[in-house]
Amino acid sequence: MTHVFHRAPSHNYPTAVKGEGVYVFDGAGKKYLDACGGAAVSCLGHSNKEVEAAIQAQMKKVSFAHSGFFTNEPMEELADFLVRKAPGDLDQVYFVSGGSEAVEAALKLARQFFVEKGQMSRTRYISRRQSYHGNTIGALSAGGNEWRKEPYAPLLMPVKLISPCYAYRGQKEGESEFEFGQRVANELEHEILAAGPENICAFICEPVVGATLGAVPAVDGYFTRIREICDIYGVLLILDEVMCGMGRTGTLFACEQEAVEPDILVTAKGLGAGYQPIGAMLVSKEIYGEIVSGSGFFQHGHTYMGHPLACAASLAVQLYMEKNKLLENVLTRGVELEKELTLAFSDHPSIGDIRGRGLFYGLELVKDRSTKDPFDPALKIHGRIKAAAMDAGLMCYPMGGTIDGRRGDHVLLAPPFIIDRNHIDEIVGKLKIAIDMALTSI
16 A cells, blocks of 8 residues: 555555665665666766765755855856757756746746847747657646646647657658658748747757657657757757756757757756755856846746756766766767677567667667558557566667657667667567567567
8 A cells, every 4th residue: 555646556666775886776676777867867877976976065064055145166067068969059047946947937937038029029939749858737737648648738828739750751762861851841931831930939949859769769850940940930849858968869958969069958857866855947148148138137036946966966976977988988888788788689570670779779679671560559558668677677769659659669779878788688678578578468
């Protein structure tokens, strides 16, 4: 009997009692390799002593100082670190407690930016189908995860959705990757013109689409065209790096690999690596300057923003990554992971696509490789794989609704940045056991 309102109340969850490196142990002593970081969160694995020490040291100073009264040292130091590393002219950092809060802040700031400029008609946003930006009302509105949105549809603000840059299913026969990318990017211009440029605040998207689509990077040239369109029509570009950022794809910010600079960037998950709840919104000089020279006040806020313990933990995470050259390990192990996934699954009759970047990979399941037809959603293949993987001692992140919110299944992998070569073999070996076990049970 539990009094906890769990995500799935009917599910019987094992109790996590210890984390050690890349492994989590339950109350029965069973060991699980955390190949998904929970939800791409635990990029340093578990029980990192340097991060623990930083949290303890901050607790001896001040554990909470409300941002309406004080700034605090770890918040200032973490902001300085992020701005030094950030692309373009991202110059100010607004700290919150997670990804959904960061997206809410970005949407509201985009609106207030245009209010300050006197462009009051800019009230609308554009996003992409099969995206995910969070579970609060504004963030859910901005996303394209139809399964999550459906029960709350009457409560959500209208957001126009364009096609994702999803080459596996979107690229036409005879069309090059570049041509495909330009075609789907140009949908943004079409929607801006249809709505009237004077009515659009921002376009929001993930540089590498995470949980909803399964680690899908854009093709070359796509984001260059997106940035160009936004500039032509004065629309802000918000990049959601909550899942794909903070080193997950091999660079600290995922957009570095696209050679594009956003107006607003949001991040979380790997920012604090799960040691404390934290998220952040990074803002350009122009946007910040408009607020400062206008009303002088961002009409938004949360009680725990800039929490000293969260910022101290996050700064320790980032400094540990830098000191131990973990971004290099992400790139090295990412190449190995891709190779081993290809060896294990490229000829698998039910794996249609293997995609990703760095230590962020997805495998899409299909009933028929030649037609790309998905399995019947009623089979809940993704749920079967998750259960089989847990039985095998592997944490992975399967999801359903890959294609349109209802059809399609994929498995997402986002292991800690500290993995070594042996962990790659264990991940791929156990994943193959789990997938085959799940498929033989249907």
